[in-house]
Amino acid sequence: MFAVPLGDGAELRQLEPWQAEEFYAHIDRGRAFIGRHVGLPDAAHDLDSARRWLQSYADKAAADTGRVYGVRLDGLLVGGVLFRDFNAAAGNCEAGCWLEPAAAGRGLATRAAEVIIDWAVRERGIHRVEWLVSAENTPSINVAKRLGMRREGVLRANYLYRGVRQDTEVWSVLAPEWHAARTPR
Ligand SMILES: CC(C)(COP(=O)(O)OP(=O)(O)OC[C@H]1O[C@@H](n2cnc3c(N)ncnc32)[C@H](O)[C@@H]1OP(=O)(O)O)[C@@H](O)C(=O)NCCC(=O)NCCS
Numbered sequence: 119m120f121a122v123p124l125g126d127g128a129e130l131r132q133l134e135p136w137q138a139e140e141f142y143a144h145i146d147r148g149r150a151f152i153g154r155h156v157g158l159p160d161a162a163h164d165l166d167s168a169r170r171w172l173q174s175y176a177d178k179a180a181a182d183t184g185r186v187y188g189v190r191l192d193g194l195l196v197g198g199v200l201f202r203d204f205n206a207a208a209g210n211c212e213a214g215c216w217l218e219p220a221a222a223g224r225g226l227a228t229r230a231a232e233v234i235i236d237w238a239v240r241e242r243g244i245h246r247v248e249w250l251v252s253a254e255n256t257p258s259i260n261v262a263k264r265l266g267m268r269r270e271g272v273l274r275a276n277y278l279y280r281g282v283r284q285d286t287e288v289w290s291v292l293a294p295e296w297h298a299a300r301t302p303r
Contacts, residue, residue: 252285
C-alpha cells in the first residue's frame with residue numbers, strides 16, 4: 119500500500135505474512151546467491167517456513183523489536199532490508215539486506231538500507247546502527263562502507279554456517295556521524 123521510491127523503477131514496501139507465496143518465489147529465485155553467507159534461504163526452505171519467517175518479523179514489528187521491508191523492481195519483489203534487532207529504549211539496532219542476483223549491482227540495497235536507517239535515526243532516536251557481516255562477504259561490506267559505517271572489529275569464528283565457522287565483521291554508524299554526512303530531510 120505505502121511505497122518509498124528508490125529510483126529507476128524500484129520501491130521499498132511493506133513485506134508481510136500474507137505475501138508469503140511471493141516472498142518464497144523470490145527467495146527460491148535467489149536461493150544460491152543469497153545463501154552464500156546468510157541463513158535466510160535455509161530459514162525459508164518451503165512455503166510454510168517462509169510464512170513463519172515473515173510472521174516472526176510481523177511479531178517483531180508489533181513488539182517494536184525488528185522490522186522487514188521488501189524491495190521491488192518494476193513491481194517484482196527482488197530483495198529486502200531489515201532490522202534484525204531494534205531496541206529504541208537502548209538506542210541500538212542491527213540492520214541487514216539481501217537481493218536476488220537479477221537486482222544486484224544497481225545500488226538498491228544501499229538505497230533501501232539508507233531509507234530505513236534514516237527513519238531509525240531521525241524518527242526513532244536510534245543512536246547506533248550495527249551491520250554484522252561475514253568477513254568473506256565483500257558485497258555486503260561494500261554496502262556498509264557506502265552507508266558510511268566504520269569497521270569496529272572481528273568476532274572470530276563466531277558463526278557456524280553450513281558446517282563452517284566464519285569470522286563476523288562488526289560495522290556501525292552512530293547518529294552524529296549519520297547526521298553529519300547528510301543534510302536534514
Ligand atoms: C549484500 C548485497 C545485497 C549487496 O548487493 P549489491 O547489489 O552489491 O549492493 P547495492 O544494491 O548497494 O549495489 C551496489 C553496486 O551497484 C553498483 N551500481 C550500479 N548502478 C548504481 C547506481 N545507480 N547507484 C549506486 N550503485 C550502483 C555499484 O557500483 C555497486 O557495485 P560494486 O560494489 O561492484 O561497485 C548482495 O550481494 C546480496 O544480496 N548478497 C546475499 C545476501 C547477503 O549476503 N546479505 C548481506 C548480509 S550481511
